[in-house]
Amino acid sequence: MGGMMFRIISIFVAFAVSGLFMQGAVSASDEPLLSIYKRDPWLMVIGSDSPVFSYYPDGTIIFMKDDDGYFTANIEGTSSEASLKALMEAMQHREKMVRVASATDQPSYEFFVHDEKDWKAAAIYGAFDKASLDARRERYREWFEEECSDNNSNDRCARVAQIIEDEPDLPADIIDLWDFAMSGHWEHAEPWTPSHLEVMFWPYEYAPGKSIEWPEAWPGLDHTTTLERREDSFSVYLPSSEAEAFEALVKSMPPKTAVLIDGRKMAVSYRLPFPHEVPSGEEGE
Template structure:
């Protein structure tokens, strides 16, 4: 009996290691050293937000921009060694940032506001700070909002780093396409519209990279296929489900960033 139990444990351990390897292969790449994310309470899948800006240990910078149609996209810039050194020294794990609390609440009596989270790492130590009641739009009016004295004050160092990371822009930067796109699906069995068939050849529940999340799943497809995916999603009706493996699902997607499990883990610890 003990022999059988040992065999089962080995099988489970091997399966777990295989899942971990698959997950990390999706997020392979340089390690992030500075990340800023804005959390929106109205997002369809909680926690699926992508960064406004990410700086990596090798000098790669990825940052978001808005098109004339107000559609976000990402730019990528390989910083020159000297420029990278200057930026890194200016924002990464500064002494003032290290002294910040893990979280601040600028408007505790207001529900549904945005949250900004900043992650920093020097390769040995890391720190994450969250500020509720702050963001791109709130930054424009923050000083004019009459917050009561009992609310937290926005730390100057947090604001300085936020402005720096979200204000970076380079004419010679190139449009960035991720290695993978995460397709998030969750049950939509009562969808009133006729379901749309998931294209054959696209990843399904049985795909080797697919990950289960409770009653939901994450499917992964190459970033180079993003235009085909966008065309498919744009043609879906508001109350139309997608038929995958015989079941009805709601679908949303996001870009996958290199090294994102590092900052996700840090942010999750604060919740």
């Protein structure tokens, strides 16, 4: 696992062990009215990103604050909630996908708004903050200066020149919603961790090293709350009380090492599930 994942789980462990966190009043049956994801194309399990922001019917918000981990607050009845609802309403009329990058393996940003009848979704492909856009334009400019000239002009050069000249057509409604959600300036916000870790397993039978054994006392692949995501891929929900022990287990694993769970050699990763993502019966236990 990469450095970012270790940092996040270390923050999680610090809050969980100290007790300085809130799980909030949101139950597993409460679907969020808004969830925002920043998708990392390099995750070990593609698409397993946790939300960076969720807003629930009771006014609870859960959000990531820079690299400091997750926080929660309740904005029910406040001007902040009114502003958020207005931004959500504006976004529901947005086209589904906006591209600000043409290269592969770029982050994407997904916005899911729930109205009375259905989900509305919108997405931006490619980093859209000013620093990222300026850096991307500079890379195109350097390429253009090296590859294009009066004697070497082609369609690709023309397209790159247009990219350098044009400002991207960024959707103001989505940008406003993102900026609002990521502002982090919420009164009375408290550190938040989930009730459980979602530990993801998939086959790693060819792992060359000696396997690390999954503790028998922890939920296994046949536990009642374990979910089979795809054929031979599982999500096991580990209580947050075991976060410190799980961190120690992960850090003890050399590269190319499998976890031996229920007699099977499996690769492992994890994510922090939001309340509505924890199987019924586990949230809050």
